[in-house]
Amino acid sequence: MIVSNPELLAIQNSEVVPQLTLDCVIFGFHAGQLKVLLVKWKGTNFWSLPGGVVRQSESLNDAATRILTQRTGLVDIFLRQFHTFGDSNRYDKESVSEKLASVVPKHMWYDRAISVGYYALVNYAQVFPTPDEMSDSCEWRGLDELPELLFDHSEILKTALDYLRKEIAHQPVGLNLLPLKFTMPEMMRMYEAILGRKIDPRNFQKKILKSGIVIKSKEVKKGTAHRSPFFYYFDNKKYGEVLQSGSLFFI
Amino acid sequence: MIVSNPELLAIQNSEVVPQLTLDCVIFGFHAGQLKVLLVKWKGTNFWSLPGGVVRQSESLNDAATRILTQRTGLVDIFLRQFHTFGDSNRYDKESVSEKLASVVPKHMWYDRAISVGYYALVNYAQVFPTPDEMSDSCEWRGLDELPELLFDHSEILKTALDYLRKEIAHQPVGLNLLPLKFTMPEMMRMYEAILGRKIDPRNFQKKILKSGIVIKSKEVKKGTAHRSPFFYYFDNKKYGEVLQSGSLFFI
DNA sequence: TTTTCAATATGTAAATTTTACATATTGATG
DNA sequence: CATCAATATGTAAAATTTACATATTGAAAA
Numbered sequence: 001m002i003v004s005n006p007e008l009l010a011i012q013n014s015e016v017v018p019q020l021t022l023d024c025v026i027f028g029f030h031a032g033q034l035k036v037l038l039v040k041w042k043g044t045n046f047w048s049l050p051g052g053v054v055r056q057s058e059s060l061n062d063a064a065t066r067i068l069t070q071r072t073g074l075v076d077i078f079l080r081q082f083h084t085f086g087d088s089n090r091y092d093k094e095s096v097s098e099k100l101a102s103v104v105p106k107h108m109w110y111d112r113a114i115s116v117g118y119y120a121l122v123n124y125a126q127v128f129p130t131p132d133e134m135s136d137s138c139e140w141r142g143l144d145e146l147p148e149l150l151f152d153h154s155e156i157l158k159t160a161l162d163y164l165r166k167e168i169a170h171q172p173v174g175l176n177l178l179p180l181k182f183t184m185p186e187m188m189r190m191y192e193a194i195l196g197r198k199i200d201p202r203n204f205q206k207k208i209l210k211s212g213i214v215i216k217s218k219e220v221k222k223g224t225a226h227r228s229p230f231f232y233y234f235d236n237k238k239y240g241e242v243l244q245s246g247s248l249f250f251i
Numbered sequence: 252m253i254v255s256n257p258e259l260l261a262i263q264n265s266e267v268v269p270q271l272t273l274d275c276v277i278f279g280f281h282a283g284q285l286k287v288l289l290v291k292w293k294g295t296n297f298w299s300l301p302g303g304v305v306r307q308s309e310s311l312n313d314a315a316t317r318i319l320t321q322r323t324g325l326v327d328i329f330l331r332q333f334h335t336f337g338d339s340n341r342y343d344k345e346s347v348s349e350k351l352a353s354v355v356p357k358h359m360w361y362d363r364a365i366s367v368g369y370y371a372l373v374n375y376a377q378v379f380p381t382p383d384e385m386s387d388s389c390e391w392r393g394l395d396e397l398p399e400l401l402f403d404h405s406e407i408l409k410t411a412l413d414y415l416r417k418e419i420a421h422q423p424v425g426l427n428l429l430p431l432k433f434t435m436p437e438m439m440r441m442y443e444a445i446l447g448r449k450i451d452p453r454n455f456q457k458k459i460l461k462s463g464i465v466i467k468s469k470e471v472k473k474g475t476a477h478r479s480p481f482f483y484y485f486d487n488k489k490y491g492e493v494l495q496s497g498s499l500f501f502i
Numbered sequence: 503t504t505t506t507c508a509a510t511a512t513g514t515a516a517a518t519t520t521t522a523c524a525t526a527t528t529g530a531t532g
Numbered sequence: 533c534a535t536c537a538a539t540a541t542g543t544a545a546a547a548t549t550t551a552c553a554t555a556t557t558g559a560a561a562a
Contacts, residue, residue, distance in 0.1 A: 452512090
Protein backbone atom coordinates (compact mmCIF):
# COMPACT_ATOMS: atom_id res chain seq x y z
CA MET A 1 0.00 0.00 0.00
CA ILE A 2 1.50 3.30 -1.12
CA VAL A 3 0.79 6.68 0.40
CA SER A 4 -1.75 8.42 -1.77
CA ASN A 5 -1.02 11.92 -0.61
CA PRO A 6 2.48 13.34 -0.99
CA GLU A 7 1.93 15.58 1.99
CA LEU A 8 1.24 12.57 4.14
CA LEU A 9 4.54 11.19 3.08
CA ALA A 10 6.27 14.30 4.35
CA ILE A 11 4.62 13.93 7.71
CA GLN A 12 5.43 10.30 7.87
CA ASN A 13 9.07 11.04 7.28
CA SER A 14 9.27 13.78 9.82
CA GLU A 15 7.62 11.90 12.64
CA VAL A 16 8.20 8.23 12.38
CA VAL A 17 5.65 6.12 14.12
CA PRO A 18 6.30 2.65 15.46
CA GLN A 19 5.70 -0.30 13.18
CA LEU A 20 2.39 -1.97 13.93
CA THR A 21 2.22 -5.73 13.88
CA LEU A 22 -0.25 -8.31 15.04
CA ASP A 23 0.36 -11.68 16.64
CA CYS A 24 -2.09 -14.53 17.00
CA VAL A 25 -2.22 -17.13 19.71
CA ILE A 26 -4.24 -19.89 18.09
CA PHE A 27 -5.51 -22.43 20.58
CA GLY A 28 -6.71 -25.89 19.65
CA PHE A 29 -7.66 -28.88 21.76
CA HIS A 30 -6.46 -32.37 20.96
CA ALA A 31 -5.68 -35.55 22.85
CA GLY A 32 -6.68 -33.96 26.11
CA GLN A 33 -4.19 -31.17 25.62
CA LEU A 34 -4.39 -27.50 24.82
CA LYS A 35 -2.25 -26.81 21.76
CA VAL A 36 -0.92 -23.66 20.13
CA LEU A 37 -0.11 -23.17 16.48
CA LEU A 38 3.49 -22.08 15.86
CA VAL A 39 5.58 -21.27 12.80
CA LYS A 40 9.24 -22.06 12.26
CA TRP A 41 11.19 -19.40 10.40
CA LYS A 42 12.60 -20.38 7.03
CA GLY A 43 15.92 -22.17 7.10
CA THR A 44 16.23 -21.77 10.86
CA ASN A 45 15.22 -23.69 13.92
CA PHE A 46 13.52 -20.70 15.53
CA TRP A 47 9.82 -20.63 16.30
CA SER A 48 7.32 -17.86 16.84
CA LEU A 49 3.62 -17.16 16.93
CA PRO A 50 1.99 -16.54 13.57
CA GLY A 51 1.71 -12.86 12.93
CA GLY A 52 2.21 -10.09 10.46
CA VAL A 53 2.09 -6.41 9.70
CA VAL A 54 -1.19 -4.55 9.91
CA ARG A 55 -1.82 -3.03 6.51
CA GLN A 56 -2.85 0.52 5.96
CA SER A 57 -6.38 -0.16 4.81
CA GLU A 58 -7.45 -3.07 6.95
CA SER A 59 -8.97 -3.04 10.40
CA LEU A 60 -7.23 -4.87 13.20
CA ASN A 61 -9.90 -7.55 13.16
CA ASP A 62 -9.47 -7.93 9.42
CA ALA A 63 -5.73 -8.32 9.82
CA ALA A 64 -6.21 -10.93 12.53
CA THR A 65 -8.77 -12.78 10.42
CA ARG A 66 -6.47 -12.70 7.42
CA ILE A 67 -3.55 -14.14 9.35
CA LEU A 68 -5.71 -16.76 11.02
CA THR A 69 -7.31 -17.88 7.79
CA GLN A 70 -3.96 -18.10 6.05
CA ARG A 71 -2.43 -20.26 8.79
CA THR A 72 -5.40 -22.51 9.47
CA GLY A 73 -7.53 -22.60 6.33
CA LEU A 74 -10.53 -21.76 8.50
CA VAL A 75 -13.03 -18.98 8.07
CA ASP A 76 -15.42 -17.79 10.76
CA ILE A 77 -12.98 -18.12 13.59
CA PHE A 78 -13.61 -17.13 17.15
CA LEU A 79 -11.01 -14.51 17.91
CA ARG A 80 -10.52 -11.85 20.47
CA GLN A 81 -8.12 -9.00 20.92
CA PHE A 82 -6.57 -9.22 24.37
CA HIS A 83 -3.65 -6.81 24.72
CA THR A 84 -1.32 -4.53 22.80
CA PHE A 85 2.34 -5.00 23.52
CA GLY A 86 4.26 -1.78 23.35
CA ASP A 87 7.23 -1.81 25.66
CA SER A 88 10.25 -0.02 24.26
CA ASN A 89 12.38 -3.11 24.74
CA ARG A 90 9.89 -5.85 24.18
CA TYR A 91 12.73 -8.08 22.98
CA ASP A 92 16.37 -7.94 22.02
CA LYS A 93 16.28 -6.66 18.48
CA GLU A 94 19.94 -7.43 17.90
CA SER A 95 19.52 -11.02 18.93
CA VAL A 96 16.44 -11.54 16.77
CA SER A 97 17.91 -9.89 13.71
CA GLU A 98 20.97 -12.14 14.02
CA LYS A 99 18.90 -15.28 14.42
CA LEU A 100 16.78 -14.39 11.42
CA ALA A 101 19.55 -12.88 9.30
CA SER A 102 19.08 -15.50 6.61
CA VAL A 103 15.35 -14.74 6.31
CA VAL A 104 15.07 -11.01 6.90
CA PRO A 105 17.79 -8.52 5.95
CA LYS A 106 19.00 -6.62 8.98
CA HIS A 107 17.88 -3.28 7.63
CA MET A 108 14.31 -4.54 7.57
CA TRP A 109 14.07 -4.46 11.35
CA TYR A 110 12.29 -1.43 12.61
CA ASP A 111 13.61 0.54 15.50
CA ARG A 112 10.65 -0.83 17.33
CA ALA A 113 7.37 -2.54 16.70
CA ILE A 114 4.16 -2.51 18.62
CA SER A 115 2.12 -5.65 18.42
CA VAL A 116 -1.58 -6.19 18.92
CA GLY A 117 -2.28 -9.59 20.45
CA TYR A 118 -5.26 -11.71 19.43
CA TYR A 119 -6.16 -15.13 20.60
CA ALA A 120 -8.29 -17.57 18.65
CA LEU A 121 -10.10 -20.77 19.53
CA VAL A 122 -10.33 -23.26 16.71
CA ASN A 123 -11.42 -26.80 16.04
CA TYR A 124 -8.16 -28.72 15.91
CA ALA A 125 -9.42 -31.38 13.53
CA GLN A 126 -10.46 -28.83 10.91
CA VAL A 127 -7.20 -26.94 10.79
CA PHE A 128 -4.70 -27.29 7.96
CA PRO A 129 -1.57 -25.68 9.35
CA THR A 130 0.01 -23.67 6.55
CA PRO A 131 3.38 -21.90 6.73
CA ASP A 132 3.71 -18.37 5.38
CA GLU A 133 6.38 -16.96 3.11
CA MET A 134 8.72 -16.39 6.07
CA SER A 135 8.35 -19.85 7.55
CA ASP A 136 8.84 -23.36 6.34
CA SER A 137 6.78 -25.07 8.96
CA CYS A 138 3.54 -24.49 10.85
CA GLU A 139 2.72 -26.92 13.63
CA TRP A 140 0.70 -27.52 16.74
CA ARG A 141 2.55 -27.68 20.01
CA GLY A 142 1.22 -28.66 23.39
CA LEU A 143 1.54 -26.09 26.16
CA ASP A 144 4.06 -28.27 27.95
CA GLU A 145 6.17 -28.95 24.90
CA LEU A 146 6.74 -25.41 23.71
CA PRO A 147 10.04 -24.51 22.08
CA GLU A 148 11.74 -21.27 22.97
CA LEU A 149 9.98 -18.53 21.03
CA LEU A 150 11.42 -15.57 19.17
CA PHE A 151 10.67 -11.96 20.09
CA ASP A 152 8.59 -11.68 23.26
CA HIS A 153 6.23 -14.35 22.03
CA SER A 154 6.55 -16.51 25.13
CA GLU A 155 5.29 -13.56 27.10
CA ILE A 156 2.48 -12.92 24.63
CA LEU A 157 1.44 -16.56 24.75
CA LYS A 158 1.41 -16.55 28.53
CA THR A 159 -0.65 -13.36 28.57
CA ALA A 160 -3.12 -14.82 26.09
CA LEU A 161 -3.59 -17.85 28.30
CA ASP A 162 -4.17 -15.60 31.30
CA TYR A 163 -6.86 -13.70 29.44
CA LEU A 164 -8.46 -16.88 28.17
CA ARG A 165 -8.57 -18.29 31.69
CA LYS A 166 -10.18 -15.15 32.99
CA GLU A 167 -12.71 -14.97 30.19
CA ILE A 168 -13.92 -18.54 30.44
CA ALA A 169 -14.99 -17.82 33.99
CA HIS A 170 -17.79 -15.67 32.57
CA GLN A 171 -18.30 -16.88 29.07
CA PRO A 172 -18.85 -20.32 27.63
CA VAL A 173 -16.05 -21.85 25.58
CA GLY A 174 -16.09 -24.99 23.57
CA LEU A 175 -18.24 -24.23 20.57
CA ASN A 176 -15.03 -23.26 18.86
CA LEU A 177 -12.68 -25.81 20.35
CA LEU A 178 -14.78 -28.95 20.27
CA PRO A 179 -16.23 -30.96 17.40
CA LEU A 180 -19.97 -30.88 16.71
CA LYS A 181 -20.63 -33.85 18.94
CA PHE A 182 -18.59 -34.42 22.05
CA THR A 183 -18.80 -36.24 25.34
CA MET A 184 -19.00 -34.68 28.76
CA PRO A 185 -15.55 -35.99 29.76
CA GLU A 186 -14.11 -34.50 26.56
CA MET A 187 -15.60 -31.12 27.39
CA MET A 188 -14.38 -31.39 30.93
CA ARG A 189 -10.88 -32.28 29.84
CA MET A 190 -10.92 -29.21 27.61
CA TYR A 191 -11.70 -27.04 30.62
CA GLU A 192 -9.04 -28.83 32.62
CA ALA A 193 -6.51 -28.22 29.87
CA ILE A 194 -7.32 -24.52 29.73
CA LEU A 195 -7.50 -23.98 33.45
CA GLY A 196 -4.56 -26.21 34.18
CA ARG A 197 -6.28 -27.99 37.07
CA LYS A 198 -8.53 -30.92 37.83
CA ILE A 199 -12.28 -30.48 37.93
CA ASP A 200 -14.82 -32.62 39.76
CA PRO A 201 -16.86 -34.40 37.09
CA ARG A 202 -20.15 -34.30 39.02
CA ASN A 203 -19.96 -30.60 39.75
CA PHE A 204 -18.81 -29.87 36.23
CA GLN A 205 -21.73 -31.66 34.63
CA LYS A 206 -24.19 -29.97 36.95
CA LYS A 207 -23.01 -26.50 36.02
CA ILE A 208 -22.77 -27.08 32.32
CA LEU A 209 -26.23 -28.63 32.15
CA LYS A 210 -27.71 -25.93 34.36
CA SER A 211 -26.35 -23.24 32.05
CA GLY A 212 -28.30 -24.82 29.22
CA ILE A 213 -25.61 -24.43 26.61
CA VAL A 214 -25.43 -28.14 25.80
CA ILE A 215 -28.05 -30.73 24.98
CA LYS A 216 -27.66 -34.41 25.76
CA SER A 217 -28.16 -36.64 22.78
CA LYS A 218 -29.46 -40.19 23.05
CA GLU A 219 -26.48 -41.42 21.11
CA VAL A 220 -23.43 -42.77 22.88
CA LYS A 221 -19.87 -42.80 21.68
CA LYS A 222 -18.98 -46.37 20.72
CA GLY A 223 -15.60 -47.97 20.59
CA THR A 224 -14.22 -46.45 23.72
CA ALA A 225 -12.96 -49.06 26.10
CA HIS A 226 -15.22 -49.27 29.11
CA ARG A 227 -18.57 -47.63 29.53
CA SER A 228 -19.81 -45.60 26.56
CA PRO A 229 -20.21 -41.91 27.22
CA PHE A 230 -23.17 -39.97 25.86
CA PHE A 231 -22.74 -37.47 23.10
CA TYR A 232 -23.71 -33.87 23.73
CA TYR A 233 -24.04 -30.99 21.31
CA PHE A 234 -24.30 -27.25 21.74
CA ASP A 235 -27.58 -25.39 21.88
CA ASN A 236 -26.36 -22.58 19.64
CA LYS A 237 -29.12 -20.19 20.57
CA LYS A 238 -28.66 -20.61 24.29
CA TYR A 239 -24.89 -20.60 23.85
CA GLY A 240 -25.07 -17.27 22.08
CA GLU A 241 -27.28 -15.82 24.79
CA VAL A 242 -24.93 -16.85 27.58
CA LEU A 243 -21.96 -15.62 25.57
CA GLN A 244 -23.72 -12.29 25.08
CA SER A 245 -24.83 -11.81 28.65
CA GLY A 246 -21.40 -12.72 29.92
CA SER A 247 -22.93 -13.65 33.21
CA LEU A 248 -24.12 -16.85 34.74
CA PHE A 249 -21.11 -19.00 34.20
CA PHE A 250 -18.36 -20.27 36.40
CA ILE A 251 -16.39 -23.43 36.67
CA MET B 252 11.98 11.66 16.05
CA ILE B 253 13.72 11.24 12.74
CA VAL B 254 14.48 7.95 11.06
CA SER B 255 18.05 7.05 11.83
CA ASN B 256 18.51 4.57 9.07
CA PRO B 257 17.95 5.59 5.45
CA GLU B 258 16.99 2.06 4.57
CA LEU B 259 14.24 2.16 7.13
CA LEU B 260 12.93 5.22 5.43
CA ALA B 261 12.66 3.32 2.20
CA ILE B 262 10.66 0.62 3.85
CA GLN B 263 8.48 3.07 5.60
CA ASN B 264 7.67 4.71 2.32
CA SER B 265 6.93 1.52 0.49
CA GLU B 266 4.63 0.06 3.08
CA VAL B 267 2.86 2.73 5.01
CA VAL B 268 1.68 1.68 8.43
CA PRO B 269 -1.25 3.21 10.21
CA GLN B 270 -0.67 6.14 12.51
CA LEU B 271 -0.60 5.05 16.12
CA THR B 272 -2.30 7.22 18.71
CA LEU B 273 -3.33 6.80 22.30
CA ASP B 274 -6.44 8.04 24.05
CA CYS B 275 -7.02 8.31 27.76
CA VAL B 276 -10.27 8.03 29.63
CA ILE B 277 -9.49 9.75 32.92
CA PHE B 278 -12.05 9.02 35.60
CA GLY B 279 -12.49 11.10 38.71
CA PHE B 280 -15.13 11.04 41.43
CA HIS B 281 -16.73 14.20 42.76
CA ALA B 282 -20.05 15.20 44.27
CA GLY B 283 -21.30 11.66 44.09
CA GLN B 284 -20.68 11.53 40.39
CA LEU B 285 -18.20 9.79 38.14
CA LYS B 286 -16.48 12.40 35.97
CA VAL B 287 -14.31 12.24 32.88
CA LEU B 288 -11.64 14.72 31.85
CA LEU B 289 -12.22 16.19 28.39
CA VAL B 290 -10.42 18.68 26.19
CA LYS B 291 -11.97 21.29 23.90
CA TRP B 292 -10.13 21.86 20.65
CA LYS B 293 -8.64 25.30 20.11
CA GLY B 294 -11.03 27.90 18.76
CA THR B 295 -13.82 25.38 18.35
CA ASN B 296 -16.64 24.04 20.45
CA PHE B 297 -15.69 20.43 19.85
CA TRP B 298 -14.64 18.09 22.64
CA SER B 299 -12.63 14.91 22.77
CA LEU B 300 -10.74 12.67 25.13
CA PRO B 301 -7.17 13.69 25.88
CA GLY B 302 -4.78 11.80 23.66
CA GLY B 303 -1.80 12.01 21.42
CA VAL B 304 0.61 10.29 19.13
CA VAL B 305 2.79 7.47 20.41
CA ARG B 306 6.38 8.47 19.81
CA GLN B 307 8.95 6.23 18.29
CA SER B 308 11.05 5.71 21.37
CA GLU B 309 8.49 5.52 24.14
CA SER B 310 6.55 2.52 25.36
CA LEU B 311 2.77 2.61 25.31
CA ASN B 312 2.68 2.95 29.08
CA ASP B 313 5.15 5.81 28.89
CA ALA B 314 3.02 7.56 26.31
CA ALA B 315 -0.08 7.13 28.44
CA THR B 316 1.74 8.36 31.52
CA ARG B 317 3.07 11.37 29.65
CA ILE B 318 -0.37 12.36 28.41
CA LEU B 319 -1.96 11.79 31.81
CA THR B 320 0.65 13.79 33.64
CA GLN B 321 0.42 16.65 31.18
CA ARG B 322 -3.37 16.88 31.52
CA THR B 323 -3.68 16.35 35.26
CA GLY B 324 -0.40 17.43 36.84
CA LEU B 325 -0.32 14.09 38.66
CA VAL B 326 2.43 11.54 38.73
CA ASP B 327 2.00 7.93 39.85
CA ILE B 328 -1.37 7.45 38.29
CA PHE B 329 -3.33 4.24 38.22
CA LEU B 330 -3.79 3.45 34.57
CA ARG B 331 -4.67 0.44 32.55
CA GLN B 332 -4.71 -0.40 28.87
CA PHE B 333 -8.12 -1.76 27.94
CA HIS B 334 -8.49 -2.00 24.17
CA THR B 335 -6.95 -0.99 20.87
CA PHE B 336 -9.32 0.58 18.42
CA GLY B 337 -8.50 -0.29 14.85
CA ASP B 338 -11.58 -0.33 12.69
CA SER B 339 -10.98 0.94 9.19
CA ASN B 340 -13.71 3.49 9.59
CA ARG B 341 -13.53 4.30 13.23
CA TYR B 342 -14.93 7.74 12.48
CA ASP B 343 -15.74 10.04 9.59
CA LYS B 344 -12.37 11.52 8.76
CA GLU B 345 -13.91 14.12 6.42
CA SER B 346 -16.23 15.37 9.09
CA VAL B 347 -13.51 15.61 11.72
CA SER B 348 -11.02 17.33 9.46
CA GLU B 349 -13.67 19.92 8.60
CA LYS B 350 -14.57 20.53 12.21
CA LEU B 351 -10.93 20.94 13.16
CA ALA B 352 -9.80 22.75 10.02
CA SER B 353 -8.81 25.80 12.02
CA VAL B 354 -6.59 23.75 14.34
CA VAL B 355 -5.14 21.03 12.15
CA PRO B 356 -4.38 21.48 8.44
CA LYS B 357 -6.31 19.00 6.37
CA HIS B 358 -3.19 17.34 5.01
CA MET B 359 -2.21 16.41 8.54
CA TRP B 360 -4.93 13.82 8.78
CA TYR B 361 -3.67 10.35 8.21
CA ASP B 362 -5.52 7.93 6.04
CA ARG B 363 -6.25 6.14 9.24
CA ALA B 364 -5.16 5.99 12.81
CA ILE B 365 -5.20 3.17 15.28
CA SER B 366 -5.67 4.17 18.86
CA VAL B 367 -4.69 2.39 22.03
CA GLY B 368 -7.18 3.07 24.81
CA TYR B 369 -6.12 3.55 28.42
CA TYR B 370 -8.26 4.40 31.36
CA ALA B 371 -7.03 6.07 34.50
CA LEU B 372 -8.44 6.54 37.98
CA VAL B 373 -7.42 9.73 39.70
CA ASN B 374 -8.12 11.74 42.80
CA TYR B 375 -10.38 14.52 41.55
CA ALA B 376 -9.29 17.02 44.17
CA GLN B 377 -5.62 16.74 43.24
CA VAL B 378 -6.04 17.27 39.52
CA PHE B 379 -5.17 20.52 37.77
CA PRO B 380 -6.79 20.12 34.38
CA THR B 381 -4.39 21.51 31.81
CA PRO B 382 -5.13 21.97 28.11
CA ASP B 383 -2.55 20.92 25.53
CA GLU B 384 -1.32 22.84 22.50
CA MET B 385 -4.31 21.71 20.47
CA SER B 386 -6.95 22.60 23.03
CA ASP B 387 -7.93 25.71 24.89
CA SER B 388 -9.85 24.02 27.65
CA CYS B 389 -9.60 20.91 29.78
CA GLU B 390 -12.53 20.15 32.04
CA TRP B 391 -14.29 17.52 34.07
CA ARG B 392 -17.67 16.36 32.86
CA GLY B 393 -20.13 14.09 34.58
CA LEU B 394 -21.13 10.94 32.76
CA ASP B 395 -24.64 12.26 32.28
CA GLU B 396 -23.58 15.66 31.03
CA LEU B 397 -21.22 14.62 28.29
CA PRO B 398 -21.00 16.71 25.14
CA GLU B 399 -20.86 15.04 21.77
CA LEU B 400 -17.29 13.84 21.29
CA LEU B 401 -15.07 13.99 18.23
CA PHE B 402 -13.72 10.92 16.48
CA ASP B 403 -15.06 7.68 17.98
CA HIS B 404 -14.40 8.94 21.46
CA SER B 405 -17.92 8.35 22.70
CA GLU B 406 -17.45 4.71 21.80
CA ILE B 407 -14.04 4.60 23.47
CA LEU B 408 -15.44 6.18 26.61
CA LYS B 409 -18.28 3.70 26.74
CA THR B 410 -15.87 0.80 26.24
CA ALA B 411 -13.60 2.09 29.00
CA LEU B 412 -16.54 2.22 31.37
CA ASP B 413 -17.48 -1.34 30.43
CA TYR B 414 -13.98 -2.55 31.22
CA LEU B 415 -13.85 -0.60 34.45
CA ARG B 416 -17.16 -2.11 35.53
CA LYS B 417 -15.92 -5.59 34.78
CA GLU B 418 -12.61 -5.07 36.50
CA ILE B 419 -14.00 -3.71 39.75
CA ALA B 420 -15.88 -6.96 40.20
CA HIS B 421 -12.54 -8.64 40.88
CA GLN B 422 -10.23 -5.89 41.97
CA PRO B 423 -10.55 -3.19 44.57
CA VAL B 424 -10.97 0.38 43.38
CA GLY B 425 -10.93 3.53 45.37
CA LEU B 426 -7.35 3.99 46.45
CA ASN B 427 -6.98 6.06 43.32
CA LEU B 428 -10.37 7.73 43.23
CA LEU B 429 -10.93 8.64 46.86
CA PRO B 430 -9.09 11.01 49.20
CA LEU B 431 -6.89 9.63 51.97
CA LYS B 432 -9.73 9.62 54.46
CA PHE B 433 -13.26 8.90 53.35
CA THR B 434 -16.54 7.70 54.79
CA MET B 435 -18.29 4.45 54.02
CA PRO B 436 -21.19 6.21 52.27
CA GLU B 437 -18.69 8.11 50.12
CA MET B 438 -17.02 4.89 49.08
CA MET B 439 -20.37 3.30 48.42
CA ARG B 440 -21.49 6.21 46.29
CA MET B 441 -18.31 5.84 44.28
CA TYR B 442 -19.19 2.24 43.56
CA GLU B 443 -22.73 3.26 42.73
CA ALA B 444 -21.46 5.90 40.34
CA ILE B 445 -19.21 3.43 38.56
CA LEU B 446 -21.69 0.60 38.45
CA GLY B 447 -24.62 2.85 37.69
CA ARG B 448 -26.89 1.18 40.22
CA LYS B 449 -27.92 1.33 43.86
CA ILE B 450 -26.13 -0.81 46.41
CA ASP B 451 -27.44 -1.97 49.77
CA PRO B 452 -25.39 -0.15 52.41
CA ARG B 453 -25.39 -3.03 54.89
CA ASN B 454 -24.19 -5.61 52.39
CA PHE B 455 -21.70 -3.17 50.95
CA GLN B 456 -20.08 -2.46 54.28
CA LYS B 457 -19.94 -6.14 55.15
CA LYS B 458 -18.07 -7.01 51.97
CA ILE B 459 -15.65 -4.13 52.06
CA LEU B 460 -14.76 -4.77 55.68
CA LYS B 461 -14.46 -8.50 55.13
CA SER B 462 -12.00 -7.92 52.28
CA GLY B 463 -9.80 -6.09 54.72
CA ILE B 464 -8.80 -3.30 52.35
CA VAL B 465 -10.06 -0.52 54.58
CA ILE B 466 -9.53 0.29 58.24
CA LYS B 467 -12.08 2.12 60.35
CA SER B 468 -10.68 5.16 62.10
CA LYS B 469 -12.04 6.46 65.41
CA GLU B 470 -12.50 9.85 63.88
CA VAL B 471 -15.86 10.93 62.49
CA LYS B 472 -16.53 13.44 59.77
CA LYS B 473 -17.95 16.59 61.39
CA GLY B 474 -20.13 19.19 59.85
CA THR B 475 -22.34 16.91 57.86
CA ALA B 476 -25.97 17.48 58.61
CA HIS B 477 -27.36 14.55 60.59
CA ARG B 478 -25.40 11.71 62.09
CA SER B 479 -21.62 11.90 61.64
CA PRO B 480 -20.11 9.11 59.58
CA PHE B 481 -16.83 7.46 60.55
CA PHE B 482 -13.73 8.00 58.51
CA TYR B 483 -12.03 5.03 56.92
CA TYR B 484 -8.65 4.76 55.26
CA PHE B 485 -7.05 2.15 53.05
CA ASP B 486 -4.80 -0.59 54.34
CA ASN B 487 -2.29 -0.21 51.53
CA LYS B 488 -0.62 -3.55 52.11
CA LYS B 489 -3.84 -5.50 52.14
CA TYR B 490 -5.18 -3.43 49.25
CA GLY B 491 -2.15 -4.33 47.18
CA GLU B 492 -2.52 -8.00 48.00
CA VAL B 493 -6.15 -8.10 46.97
CA LEU B 494 -5.36 -6.10 43.84
CA GLN B 495 -2.61 -8.57 43.01
CA SER B 496 -4.57 -11.72 43.67
CA GLY B 497 -7.48 -10.38 41.67
CA SER B 498 -9.77 -12.72 43.51
CA LEU B 499 -11.98 -12.40 46.52
CA PHE B 500 -13.91 -9.31 45.62
CA PHE B 501 -17.37 -8.69 44.40
CA ILE B 502 -19.98 -6.05 44.98
C1' DT C 503 -34.66 24.84 74.28
C1' DT C 504 -37.22 21.63 71.88
C1' DT C 505 -38.73 19.45 67.77
C1' DT C 506 -38.06 17.88 63.27
C1' DC C 507 -35.57 15.92 59.73
C1' DA C 508 -32.69 13.08 57.12
C1' DA C 509 -28.50 10.59 56.68
C1' DT C 510 -25.81 7.10 59.17
C1' DA C 511 -24.93 2.75 61.59
C1' DT C 512 -25.97 -1.77 62.19
C1' DG C 513 -27.58 -7.69 62.30
C1' DT C 514 -30.20 -11.66 61.09
C1' DA C 515 -32.63 -15.02 58.45
C1' DA C 516 -33.59 -17.03 53.92
C1' DA C 517 -32.07 -18.27 49.49
C1' DT C 518 -28.67 -19.50 46.50
C1' DT C 519 -24.38 -21.19 45.16
C1' DT C 520 -20.41 -23.80 45.78
C1' DT C 521 -17.94 -27.53 47.45
C1' DA C 522 -17.01 -32.15 48.91
C1' DC C 523 -17.49 -36.74 48.32
C1' DA C 524 -18.35 -42.65 46.63
C1' DT C 525 -20.40 -46.31 44.07
C1' DA C 526 -22.90 -48.84 40.54
C1' DT C 527 -22.70 -49.43 35.51
C1' DT C 528 -20.83 -50.91 31.34
C1' DG C 529 -18.07 -52.12 27.20
C1' DA C 530 -13.84 -53.78 25.76
C1' DT C 531 -10.12 -56.84 26.62
C1' DG C 532 -8.00 -60.97 27.81
C1' DC D 533 -16.65 -65.29 31.78
C1' DA D 534 -13.79 -62.46 34.71
C1' DT D 535 -11.26 -58.29 34.92
C1' DC D 536 -10.45 -53.62 34.31
C1' DA D 537 -11.01 -48.85 33.99
C1' DA D 538 -13.62 -45.01 32.48
C1' DT D 539 -18.36 -43.23 32.79
C1' DA D 540 -22.67 -41.83 35.03
C1' DT D 541 -24.83 -40.04 38.81
C1' DG D 542 -27.04 -37.45 43.88
C1' DT D 543 -26.91 -35.61 48.41
C1' DA D 544 -25.46 -33.12 52.39
C1' DA D 545 -22.55 -29.47 54.35
C1' DA D 546 -20.41 -25.13 53.87
C1' DA D 547 -20.00 -20.72 52.10
C1' DT D 548 -21.78 -16.89 49.86
C1' DT D 549 -25.18 -13.76 48.51
C1' DT D 550 -29.36 -11.49 49.04
C1' DA D 551 -33.17 -9.30 51.33
C1' DC D 552 -34.75 -6.44 54.65
C1' DA D 553 -35.98 -2.34 59.07
C1' DT D 554 -34.92 0.49 62.95
C1' DA D 555 -32.38 3.10 66.40
C1' DT D 556 -28.99 6.91 66.50
C1' DT D 557 -27.42 11.36 65.86
C1' DG D 558 -26.22 16.18 64.55
C1' DA D 559 -27.85 20.07 62.26
C1' DA D 560 -31.48 23.03 61.23
C1' DA D 561 -35.89 24.86 62.06
C1' DA D 562 -39.40 26.22 65.10
